[in-house]
Amino acid sequence: MDAKLHSKIMRNLPQHSPPKDMLNKTLYVQLELHQVLEVDQKNGFWFARASFFINYYSQSAIWDPSQYNDIQYLTLKQDEIWSSDLVIANAIDVRYIANPDVFLFHNGRVTLKSSLVAVKLACSFDVTHFPFDQQTCYFKIGSAFSTQFLYNIVSESSEAVLDWYTENDQWELMRPVKLHVQRTIVDANANLGADDFVAEVRYEKAVAFYIVLICPNLLLYFLSSLVFALPVESGDKLSFISTILLAEVVTVSTLNDVLPESSLGFPIIAYFVIAIIIHLSLLCFGSVIGKLNTYCLKI
Known part of the structure; x- marks a missing residue:
């Protein structure tokens, strides 16, 4: 310098x-x-x-x-x-x-x-x-x-x-x-x-992120409809829908790890997941009632 x-x-x-x-x-x-x-x-x-x-x-x-x-x-x-x-x-x-x-x-x-x-x-x-x-x-x-x-x-x-x-x-x-x-x-x-x-x-x-989060929930939702194909007297009906419900609970824990504890808005996907859980719970409840009804008729 x-x-x-x-x-x-x-x-x-x-x-x-x-x-x-x-x-x-x-x-x-x-x-x-x-x-x-x-x-x-x-x-x-x-x-x-x-x-x-x-x-x-x-x-x-x-x-x-x-x-x-x-x-x-x-x-x-x-x-x-x-x-x-x-x-x-x-x-x-x-x-x-x-x-x-x-x-x-x-x-x-x-x-x-x-x-x-x-x-x-x-x-x-x-x-x-x-x-x-x-x-x-x-x-x-x-x-x-x-x-x-x-x-x-x-x-x-x-x-x-x-x-x-x-x-x-x-x-x-x-x-x-x-x-x-x-x-x-x-x-x-x-x-x-x-x-x-x-x-x-x-x-x-990125687009790949959508597939990872959305597809499992959609798949579980469509799989739950197969419960109607199983006969009421079958014991697999209740175990099948219970397994689907537990799998959906696992996806909820995954979302909980990703979503912030507070934000400027409540995520729409959370409403969708809640609706699926309610739907699966009703199916599970209906399967239990159907199983009890079948058992009572046999008696």
Whole structure:
């Protein structure tokens, strides 16, 4: 690094506040989504791998490369110049961060963060149409302290970059991933607000997941109708329908392991399973009555 250039930058860019010549007092944010690693509807979170970039432009960061040994950019530590307090607002756990340094380019572009993260994010799931549900979760970047009087937030594009996205085997990403900035009013009297950068990530379950959950219930339901083909005096009639009822109870425990304890809606499939259990219980009850009636007639 050229010592003269480093000294110039450190002299021009403040360490504890945004530069006064920051272009439009604006931070530009961009997101690249690489993969949805996991969606845990049971516990209310999703796990993703992504890169996000926070930039601003300043006249104080411009230099002529020809005067500084043809240096096109500089790398500084985050504590050497002012760095925004933007964080992933709805993160539960950030597993990995890369490139924590600040990058300065000769055209005045300052990249405060260029981070690759594997992050666990909170999400509210609506399982009303489970397992045919489409979920919408959010990747939010914002500040709890800074307001628009210090800086604004602008999305560099209307959609997240998906050039390096890897599909999940259980969840299919619904493209595009929309980006927007959402302003939260902090003090209505002073017209004071704070901006959040929001990525709207929508996805749906893979087709194979439907077969695993729906087909066993449908199969048991249709098998239960075969009980009418067995003669009333046969002892197999009651044992057959009892076995079907127990098998359905096992599928209920499987659903209980998958469905969240609380959600924005009660799943329709749960009504379907309840109806099947009531239907099988009535058949079982009818088989018992029929068996008792046959026994009484013999006496």
